[in-house]
Amino acid sequence: MNMPSYTAAALAERFGLGVHGDGSVAVESVGTLAAAGASQLAFLANPKYRGQLADSGAGVVVMREADAEGFAGTALIAADPYAAFARIAALFEPRPERPPGVHPSAAIDATAEVAADAHIGAFVSIGARSRVEAGAVVGPGCVIGEDCVVGAGSELIARVTLVTRVRLGHRVRIHPGAVLGADGFGLAMDNGHWLNVPQLGGVVIGDDCEIGANTTIDRGAIEDTVLGEDVRLDNQIQIGHNVTIGAHTAMAGCSAVAGSAKIGRYCLIGGAAGVLGHLEVCDRVVITAMSLVTSSIREPGEYSSGTPLMDNRSWRRNAARFKQLDALARRVPRAEP
Amino acid sequence: MNMPSYTAAALAERFGLGVHGDGSVAVESVGTLAAAGASQLAFLANPKYRGQLADSGAGVVVMREADAEGFAGTALIAADPYAAFARIAALFEPRPERPPGVHPSAAIDATAEVAADAHIGAFVSIGARSRVEAGAVVGPGCVIGEDCVVGAGSELIARVTLVTRVRLGHRVRIHPGAVLGADGFGLAMDNGHWLNVPQLGGVVIGDDCEIGANTTIDRGAIEDTVLGEDVRLDNQIQIGHNVTIGAHTAMAGCSAVAGSAKIGRYCLIGGAAGVLGHLEVCDRVVITAMSLVTSSIREPGEYSSGTPLMDNRSWRRNAARFKQLDALARRVPRAEP
Amino acid sequence: MNMPSYTAAALAERFGLGVHGDGSVAVESVGTLAAAGASQLAFLANPKYRGQLADSGAGVVVMREADAEGFAGTALIAADPYAAFARIAALFEPRPERPPGVHPSAAIDATAEVAADAHIGAFVSIGARSRVEAGAVVGPGCVIGEDCVVGAGSELIARVTLVTRVRLGHRVRIHPGAVLGADGFGLAMDNGHWLNVPQLGGVVIGDDCEIGANTTIDRGAIEDTVLGEDVRLDNQIQIGHNVTIGAHTAMAGCSAVAGSAKIGRYCLIGGAAGVLGHLEVCDRVVITAMSLVTSSIREPGEYSSGTPLMDNRSWRRNAARFKQLDALARRVPRAEP
Known part of the structure; x- marks a missing residue:
């Protein structure tokens, strides 16, 4: 160097x-x-x-x-x-060399297409009808299933899995351990047993998105799970099936969005925060760390839930009172005495 | 197609x-x-x-x-x-072809057994004394360690790890990145250093279970970690050593159960909810998202913890009062005035 | 056996x-x-x-x-x-055999060094200028990128990724699915688009550390992310860039530390607990499960946040009152009547 x-x-x-x-x-x-x-x-x-x-x-x-x-x-x-x-x-920034070409160990389906200037690393497998476009990099140990697209200039650093029907835009970067396109968690209770609801959709990732290490994005049940352009996801995030995330939204580590929720553009979701399923969060919403969104948000702004950290003894006393809060409130005089 | x-x-x-x-x-x-x-x-x-x-x-x-x-x-x-x-x-549902046979790249220990009609994908390694039963599918990049069983009709989609002593029942499906049978987190403090407590147990997964992407299930310390039949785990779930989960229980993404807890049958555990170690949760309990179970639950029903989401300014005011809650409660008149 | x-x-x-x-x-x-x-x-x-x-x-x-x-x-x-x-x-404890030697399938860069008595498993790739020291074990499916060190006696169980500039001390154990050295989540907003801030640092892991399955530790932006000796991390933990964790600290599953936070020695961080970025937590602090540390902690002791679990109906009543807590508090008489 x-x-x-x-x-x-x-x-x-x-x-x-x-x-x-x-x-x-x-x-x-x-x-x-x-x-x-x-x-x-x-x-x-x-x-x-x-x-x-x-x-x-x-x-x-x-x-x-x-x-x-x-x-x-x-x-x-x-x-x-x-x-x-x-x-x-x-x-x-020292950048590893990723020269064009396919590592001899790679297992590529005969129906897959790999651009001549793409880099395919060691122990990569690529399934039927998938396509790796110009200048893309697929690092060692990646698994690309059937009917996927790795868009031009995208980079799967290493050990990324695209299960099936995952289409990445241009210049998407995905870090190791991320899994895109696994089955959404769709279950119907049927005579005391769970019945799987087939997950027929895919995942669509916009241009310039970045997906962190060990993050998971499930494929849609009928339609697709969709990330707009320039969405930035940190590590260990879970995105449920049929979620849509608007362009330029950034989510910090360990946050999660449950199925069919819609997150707007330019949102900032704090670490370990969660959004329940089927909700809508409008553009330019900030959710602070470890907060839980339990109803739709229609106004831009910053939102929070949770309680402050205390020494454990004080916390025990105050938390015990939380169980009595409604009863307490009923005993508080209506107006200041 | x-x-x-x-x-x-x-x-x-x-x-x-x-x-x-x-x-x-x-x-x-x-x-x-x-x-x-x-x-x-x-x-x-x-x-x-x-x-x-x-x-x-x-x-x-x-x-x-x-x-x-x-x-x-x-x-x-x-x-x-x-x-x-x-x-x-x-x-x-389009299903990828997984024809019987072993991919030429697979590394299979001489003492392992693979059924003639099982499918073993590219870059799979299978350790000593492990067995893959009839009709099972082991997708690309999976690692199966020593003394494991992949039951008949089970499917490891791709890049699943069974570390050691993991026995899967029939028709179990496991999504990419899941790790079963890693060491439980057993530590003893010994003269200022941590000492590892050997994790000698295994993991037993019942028939028809499904395990989500990047979910982890540790093996037991002495006895096994056990999932009953038809348990459904979403993505990014953590199951500690010696946990038992009853049949037909479903857990949503990012939830966690700490070591030696026992969860009943037909429970529904919400996203990012947690259960502390050594607790018991009876059958037919629903835990809402991001709630923390801190003592055993003996009655079926729905349980919750946490506070509602608010705009950040209101939240700050109310959260500050949470620190004074016990003191406030002591000043509230005993009976309504 | x-x-x-x-x-x-x-x-x-x-x-x-x-x-x-x-x-x-x-x-x-x-x-x-x-x-x-x-x-x-x-x-x-x-x-x-x-x-x-x-x-x-x-x-x-x-x-x-x-x-x-x-x-x-x-x-x-x-x-x-x-x-x-x-x-x-x-x-x-039954221990799998990991004899010295390199599996014929391994893909090792010509500039990497592997000790003669190290074990390199199937489908391992090792990048430029990386070094595996005496007696180390690199299990099947691991990916080691550029400029990494696997210290003497360390063990990467299987499917571990060291992305780049990760230096492990002696006798470090890392469980499957862990990713060390991925890009920290460093972004600058630039004319409506996110701009990546290059992550030029590395990760330094002290002797005798243990890192759980699917845990992620990002590399530093300019300087390194550092774990002291004998730090014990359970599964599914997220450690942000430039974090430092003191010797002998143990963190339970699903906990997280955001970027540039400093955690002391002999701390115990409970499951799914979080520490916000840039904070300092002194030595011998215990954080209970699912608590969020939102300001620096200067005194040893046990700290908590959150509310107790209740049946959902009671919880709804009490949680609704949390939104009125400040208003309620203003109506409580100053002294007991």
Whole structure:
């Protein structure tokens, strides 16, 4: 691996940023404001960390113009320092080589199609009538079942499963252990036994989506489970059958959406939060961590449930009172005495 | 794939249903009441959707007798339309071919037994003394360790792991990423370090169980972890060591049962709900989503914990008061003034 | 498999225990106090089970000295019977053979290093510049990416993924489906689209750690995600990027720690509990199941959130009052009437 190196001025030119101080400083990697050294670039976005700036050893710091006043070092000036940092950091990201071609161990059905410039790793199996498009990467140990599409430029990092009827758009990234297109959980009780309801739909994933490690997205019962473009799912998320998630929505780890719920665009779902089945959540809704959505949300805004953390002894006392809350409330005077 | 086609009359005959209207209508697939076309069959089970019936383009609709009165189209009459639909829909389910035989890439221990009509997919490994019975399917990428049994007619869709001492009954289905038989989480603190308690038991899964994607079921410490027949587990569920789950119980996604708990028969455990270790939950208990069972349940019925979702500002105000609840309660007059 | 057999006296000698009664009794396996037979060894640690002692058919029982008074059978006397049992039980644990050597199907990059006495199973892939040290076991279906280290004596049971820049210490055990080193969930909103923030760090796992099935540990954004020595993670846990977890901390199934949080040493995190990002939790903190840590914890102790389980009808009444809690509190008299 060659070490890349860029001057501050070259980075400013490349990403349309301003330069404050000495543009000839060379950047060879990135670091945190607290720990970066003379050949490293750091960033200051959150005002909370402004105090670290004076002591930072970073050769270059990306920051807002206002923060650069009086800064003695080299700064790159950006309206959004975090986004600018993200773009610059990508220059220093070591990327594994995924050359075009099919690993000799791969088991590919005769009816599947693989683009000439796609990469198919070791121990990959691809089922009947599936298609891997131009420039796509299917990492080691992935299983692609029947009637799937891996869109152009998409990347299945490793050990991803697309069960059946999963169609990925362009530039979709899926992390290891994710399972898309497994049977939705559709059951009918029939004379004391469960009867499976066939899950005939598929999964459709929009362009530029990202799906985290060990996340599961079930296929639809009759119609499809659908993610709009640029939806971002963290790890260990569960998406039930026939869910739809609007474009640009991001969900944090361990959250879950039950069957047939519809989530809007630009929503932020916190970690381990849940949405019950068949509900609708409108655009631009924020759900805080571990909250449970039990009825549809029609207004944008931030929503929460749960109780605050307490020392266990206090919690026991207060939680016991929760069981009496209705009775207590009936005894509270209507107006302040 | 040939497109199957059945007349309404043929479906009625096959599944013991009544016919209302023209029995000669041909059904080539299934759809939703709202979206189905002339060659499709839909169903009406939930009265909430009765309003969609008049406008439905479905060629045939499965419904209760009472709903068919005055219906101008073709109906199939069933006491339980959803179950009847499930059976009919299965006729239209595309099923991947899993012909008998062992994929040449499979790595099978010399002491393992595989039935002649079982299907073993690509990149499957099977350990010492394990047995795959008649008609079973072991999809691509599965790992079966030592001393396991895959019962007759069972199906491991893909990338399932049976670690060791896992015995599946007949017709068990397991979805990708599930891990059965990993070490239970048994630890003893010993002079400031954790000591592993050997997990010598196994996992026993009853006939007709279904295990969702990325669900984990640990093996027992001394005795076995046991699921009765027809237990249905959704995705991302965690079952601790030595748990027993009674027949016909269904658990929704992301729920969890801690070690040595006993869950009864015909229970319904909601999404992300939890049951603490060593508790007993009797038959026919319903736990709503994200509730936590902290003591044994001796009476059938529906149980819940948690607080309702609110806009974040209201939630903060109310949640802060939860910390004062015991103190508040002490100040509430004993009887209404 | 030969059946091992040890006399009580031999076990006492080996593990430094006292003998009460007949030391010549032979032990061939272990069992529970309730179910063990004459050739089995059981243990009594929890006083709650003392009542089972008189009726136990166990040939030998490990117990505290005080419990052995008046016990007619053979006892092994230990200060900590559970830890002593754990050590004895390990003698009876069937362990799969994992002989040194590389399975012919494995796909190992030319620049990777594998110790001569390491075991590499079927369908394993190992990427560029990765190293598997002495005595390590990499079970079937594992994927090891670029620049990883599997430390001496470590064991990846099966189907584990180390994505990139993951360094395991010595004697680390990882269960199937775990994914270490996937991209942290780092996003910047940029003109209405999400922009990925490159995740340039790695994951460092201390000696003697254990990582459960389907657990995920993301790699750091700039610096590393770090687990100290002897950290024990159960199944289905999510550890965000740049988290640090102190030595000897144990986390139960389905718990989660969001990005950049710091957890202390000797903490116990209950099942499905969560810690929000950027918080600090000091040493020796216990978090009960399904609690959410929303601010830093500076004092050792036990902490909880949530409400108690109730029958659903009572819960609905009380939960509805939670929405009025602040208003109610304002109407409660300041002092008791």
